Amino acid sequence: MSTPEKLLDAAEYRMRRGGYNAVSFRDLANDTKIKSSSVHYHYPKKEDLGLALVERYAKKFNDGLEAKTKDAETTQDNLKAYQAVFRQALVEDDAVCLCGLLSAESAGIPESIRDRVQNFFTDNIRWLMSILPADMSESRKRASANTLLAGHQGAMMLAKNMQDNAIFDSITDQLLEQVI
Amino acid sequence: MSTPEKLLDAAEYRMRRGGYNAVSFRDLANDTKIKSSSVHYHYPKKEDLGLALVERYAKKFNDGLEAKTKDAETTQDNLKAYQAVFRQALVEDDAVCLCGLLSAESAGIPESIRDRVQNFFTDNIRWLMSILPADMSESRKRASANTLLAGHQGAMMLAKNMQDNAIFDSITDQLLEQVI
DNA sequence: GTCTATAATTTGATAGAC
DNA sequence: GTCTATCAAATTATAGAC
Helix, strand or coil, X not given: CCHHHHHHHHHHHHHHHHCHHHCCHHHHHHHHCCCHHHHHHHCCCHHHHHHHHHHHHHHHHHHHHHHHCCCCCCHHHHHHHXXXXXXXXXXXXXXXXXXXXXXXXXXXXXXXXXXXXXXXXHHHHHHHHHHCCCCCCHHHHHHHHHHHHHHHHHHHHHHHHCCCHHHHHHHHHHHHHHCC | CCHHHHHHHHHHHHHHXXXXXXXXXXXXXXXXXXXXXXXXXXXXXXXXXXXXHHHHHHHHHHHHHHHHCCCCCXXXXXXXXXXXXXXXXXXXXXXXXXXXXXXXCHHHCCHHHXXXXXXXXXXXXXXXXXXXXXXXXXXXXXXHHHHHHHHHHHHHHHHXXXXXXHXXXXXXXXXXXXXX
């Protein structure tokens, strides 16, 4: 694995657990067995690192969504895929959504990262609206997309807080059944 | 206003926008026009400050809930009150829930604060279960309580991210209508 | 309770050799 | 690309005078 990849892995691990300021160059250096000055070679400023991290996270999320919706036909198929991508992020990494966390810390992070995080959310909403039933009005689509996104983010947060991933399943199943 | 109150106000303002590490003793000192060593007189360790802040936040939340449910009779009355307390925290302070944010930053904060935050959530769930219809099973009560809590937290997060408090209303109205 | 002074550590960042 | 060496600033925290 390349050094930048190792660095992003280490940074993602730390950031998704403790937030933006829970990641320091020295921590990443220790994690990857190089010196902190070498970390700066790959990511000169912390903002560069954070931006690359959100970029990679969003790409992985969107790629996962695309893969899982390949054979999706109904709205429920697509929503199951949406749920599965967040579930994978929660269960495989045992951590909350990077963008959810950074969004909450909004005032404490560089503007460029804040903007990129917001983009992740608007992309989520646009995609959700695109797969909701065609006979729904645009405004009802938007309302339900917001509820689904918020519900999934909250579900990750609560599951992590209670250390019980079944809570994520319970909440998101209920959303998929009852929210239109 | 007493100095501790001023300090907690300043700390809450900063922490609910940028997270635990976005609050420094020097910032608080500048905010309140005293020196950072004087801040330490009131809150010797940062952990003391953080704990007092979560304590005050939880008390204000629970007091608000109690006040707003004084004349509540139905489950919907109580849920409207629950929604209103979070709404007030979002709109009046123009910030997300302190406990939601700290929960997300869980690995980056002292254990005592982490525990107190988790307590906020278990209290929320217990209360929600207590006001749900008596004919629901305990497990269905728990599932719906989780969904409602997660939904409200996610709604605050998304409303703040999109800078549109109407999103909070839209999401939580939908939850109150459709989630049982 | 607040101040001055200061210590100890951490952090983001740079210069220059190899 | 990685290293050694180093820096300036920020941060948490304490001692002791007023």
